[in-house]
Amino acid sequence: MEIEFRQVTIGKFIFRVKVGAWYTDEGLWLAPQAGAGTVRVGLSDYRQQSSGDAAFVELPAVGQVLRSGDDLVTVETVKVDLTVTAPFAAEVIAVNALLADTPELLNQDPYGAGWLVELMPSTWPASGLLTADAYLAVMTAQAEEASR
Amino acid sequence: MSERFEAGKAGKGRAGPPRLCVVPCSGIGKSYGSVTREAAYVVTEELRPEATQIVPLSLLVLGDADAQAAVRAAPVITLDGCKLACASINVRQAGGVVAQEVVVLDFYRQHRDLKPQGIAELNEGGLALARALAEEIAATCDGLEAAEEPQHA
Numbered sequence: 001m002e003i004e005f006r007q008v009t010i011g012k013f014i015f016r017v018k019v020g021a022w023y024t025d026e027g028l029w030l031a032p033q034a035g036a037g038t039v040r041v042g043l044s045d046y047r048q049q050s051s052g053d054a055a056f057v058e059l060p061a062v063g064q065v066l067r068s069g070d071d072l073v074t075v076e077t078v079k080v081d082l083t084v085t086a087p088f089a090a091e092v093i094a095v096n097a098l099l100a101d102t103p104e105l106l107n108q109d110p111y112g113a114g115w116l117v118e119l120m121p122s123t124w125p126a127s128g129l130l131t132a133d134a135y136l137a138v139m140t141a142q143a144e145e146a147s148r
Numbered sequence: 149m150s151e152r153f154e155a156g157k158a159g160k161g162r163a164g165p166p167r168l169c170v171v172p173c174s175g176i177g178k179s180y181g182s183v184t185r186e187a188a189y190v191v192t193e194e195l196r197p198e199a200t201q202i203v204p205l206s207l208l209v210l211g212d213a214d215a216q217a218a219v220r221a222a223p224v225i226t227l228d229g230c231k232l233a234c235a236s237i238n239v240r241q242a243g244g245v246v247a248q249e250v251v252v253l254d255f256y257r258q259h260r261d262l263k264p265q266g267i268a269e270l271n272e273g274g275l276a277l278a279r280a281l282a283e284e285i286a287a288t289c290d291g292l293e294a295a296e297e298p299q300h301a
Contacts (some may be wrong), residue, residue, distance in 0.1 A: 038292075053231060053253055056260065076263075078180055078230065078253060103257075 006054045010143045015046040018111040022125075023135035024087050029111065030129065033118065038093050042115040043074075043084070043106060043133070046139045050146065052079035056105040059095040059117060064088055066119075073116050075106065088126035090119035153203055153218035166201040167296070168247070168289050169222050171239055175227035179264040180252045181229035183278045184289035185271060186225060187252075192283035196289050200225075208238040219244030221294055225285055227252065248288050255281055 004019040022030040027047030056076040064085040075082040106114040172188040175181035207215035226235035264274030
């Protein structure tokens with residue numbers, strides 16, 4: 001099945017938003033995994049582009065139980081040291097081990113092979129999440145503000 | 149032939165022409181680009197001054213005839229500061245042969261303790277990373293030169 005995207009061009013940059021995923025306004029995408037009850041989490045295209053090329057990604061331990069707002073993943077890029085926090089209370093079910101040796105996947109394929117972790121949320125749907133269209137509007141405003 | 153770049157003739161104070169060109173990133177505003185330039189200076193001015201010369205990427209981008217002639221006349225080691233790989237791309241577009249491509253982010257991944265910061269002035273980690281990179285480039289130069297030496301029976 002072909003993946004559908006929304007996209008916006010700001011200056012020389014094109015940012016894509018995957019349709020069908022949920023988003024946080026901080027640029028995490030969340031994709032419920034059919035039948036598993038888990039949610040796969042990654043960085044949005046805008047978040048990865050604005051953060052720069054990833055040098056190192058540090059992932060949590062599988063089985064770790066997190067509260068909303070706890071540190072989830074740290075990403076060191078050529079521009080920033082980024083700490084991604086848990087968008088809701090959850091247990092870590094799986095991590096993308098490929099990122100240890102190939103952190104560039106996070107930049108090359110943010111909605112696919114560059115996923116970060118898979119979580120089992122304590123409640124779902126979580127509150128405060130955005131649809132792709134709603135996130136596109138939020139992200140566009142963020143990108144325009146950053147480009148000024 | 150260029151007075152700025154020595155392509156195919158003996159240079160001032162040299163026994164012969166530079167046998168290798170080093171083309172670092174010309175990007176301004178990122179620590180990783182600064183690391184490539186610092187490493188290029190260490191190689192060409194300190195570690196292998198007889199064998200190497202810097203060719204500025206900015207001149208290749210501008211189509212400077214002397215710079216183009218220099219990269220066509222000798223194998224080139226490119227030092228790219230990011231995945232756009234401007235140095236490698238522009239050397240090839242100028243007709244040069246890239247003998248070794250180095251992407252500094254890949255090199256940094258092998259030296260995590262040497263985190264580069266700063267731009268006009270690199271921090272201690274950045275300078276140490278540049279030094280380590282320069283030493284690796286010098287070893288690459290030696291390998292390239294050994295490979296080009298005539299084989300005797």
